[in-house]
Amino acid sequence: MTGAPRVVVLAGGVGGSKFVLGVRSALRARGLDDPTAHLTVVVNTGDDLWLSGVRLQPDVDSITYALAGVNDAERGWGRAGDTERVNGELGEWGAGWPWFTLGDLDLGTHLARTGWLREGLTPTQVLERMSHRWRLGARLLPMTDAEVDTVVVLRDGTRLHFQEWWTRHRATLAPARFENPGIGDALPAPGVTEAIAAADAVLIAPSNPVVSIGPILAVPGVREALRSASAPVVGVSPIIGGKVVRGMADVCLTAIGVETSAAAVASLYGARAAGGVLDAWLIAEEDAPAAAEVAGLGIRPLVRPLWMTDASRRTALGEAALAAAGV
Ligand code: GDP
Numbered sequence: 001m002t003g004a005p006r007v008v009v010l011a012g013g014v015g016g017s018k019f020v021l022g023v024r025s026a027l028r029a030r031g032l033d034d035p036t037a038h039l040t041v042v043v044n045t046g047d048d049l050w051l052s053g054v055r056l057q058p059d060v061d062s063i064t065y066a067l068a069g070v071n072d073a074e075r076g077w078g079r080a081g082d083t084e085r086v087n088g089e090l091g092e093w094g095a096g097w098p099w100f101t102l103g104d105l106d107l108g109t110h111l112a113r114t115g116w117l118r119e120g121l122t123p124t125q126v127l128e129r130m131s132h133r134w135r136l137g138a139r140l141l142p143m144t145d146a147e148v149d150t151v152v153v154l155r156d157g158t159r160l161h162f163q164e165w166w167t168r169h170r171a172t173l174a175p176a177r178f179e180n181p182g183i184g185d186a187l188p189a190p191g192v193t194e195a196i197a198a199a200d201a202v203l204i205a206p207s208n209p210v211v212s213i214g215p216i217l218a219v220p221g222v223r224e225a226l227r228s229a230s231a232p233v234v235g236v237s238p239i240i241g242g243k244v245v246r247g248m249a250d251v252c253l254t255a256i257g258v259e260t261s262a263a264a265v266a267s268l269y270g271a272r273a274a275g276g277v278l279d280a281w282l283i284a285e286e287d288a289p290a291a292a293e294v295a296g297l298g299i300r301p302l303v304r305p306l307w308m309t310d311a312s313r314r315t316a317l318g319e320a321a322l323a324a325a326g327v
């Protein structure tokens with residue numbers, strides 16, 4: 001193709017942000033110093049929650065902080081070098097959740113966001129405003145402006161906010177299903193389906209298939225936009241060698257009856273030719289034997305190194321995904 005490609009990435013938090021960093025640097029390596037107009041990230045907001053009066057958007061913040069270079073890469077969430085003075089004070093008041101830490105710098109983000117929401121800005125407008133502080137090199141869009149926070153329904157019928165299940169109980173309570181109340185009536189955020197329609201490449205990050213990519217695909221209109229996109233849709237497996245790289249996505253997959261394997265996740269997303277969303281699926285070298293099964297689903301398998309353990313590996317994966325989409 002001629003000119004710089006327009007790329008859309010669907011992403012969750014930690015795996016999503018590493019991949020977005022890779023795609024951004026792959027675009028920069030093509031001479032796009034500021035890829036903002038060429039890279040749109042549609043971010044999962046199913047993790048969002050209200051806590052101590054502020055609105056938290058964990059995946060949005062993970063991606064923003066990573067692109068800004070201010071994330072705590074070691075810990076995997078929040079701001080580097082953050083302190084927890086306010087959190088300690090909230091604990092003394094018995095406010096919030098004792099098992100859910102809010103960093104001081106992070107709370108600044110949540111306060112700014114909540115203030116703007118209270119003034120009447122939509123989540124899309126708030127994120128647009130928040131994107132000006134740093135040179136992110138990407139346009140971030142929430143998947144929807146509706147509040148569709150994930151609820152985990154346990155086998156005994158108990159309902160927990162996703163963050164309580166994930167952070168407090170470390171995903172140890174067996175889930176029966178995940179729900180996003182109200183998502184059936186939600187609309188994609190302004191710009192989401194337009195960006196997909198105008199894209200030269202649509203990439204699905206190696207994020208949690210159930211609670212990161214799942215909610216994005218569940219917003220009415222998103223699947224349809226992917227199906228009718230003229231661009232190839234390329235996904236990257238979050239499963240390497242039959243294991244999740246980090247986190248507890250395997251528990252989420254088991255809950256919805258999907259095996260923790262690269263081929264099973266490909267099958268969950270499905271081939272675009274068969275009513276699903278994928279044209280191609282990047283699998284790890286460790287999972288090369290799964291290529292035939294993926295091909296059998298009608299999805300083009302591509303065996304590539306999928307570990308994003310440093311900047312050069314992230315860039316190589318971003319480049320591999322773009323190349324798989326033919327851009
Ligand atoms: P969360 O929202 O913070 O839970 O993060 P995501 O949903 O974006 O990503 C979580 C997924 O990222 C996990 O299922 C991991 O298996 C996957 N992941 C993390 N690091 C890597 C990596 O280096 N390579 C690949 N392929 N997947 C990764």
Ligand code: CA
Pocket residue numbers: 012013014044047058059211212
């Ligand atoms: Ca998440």
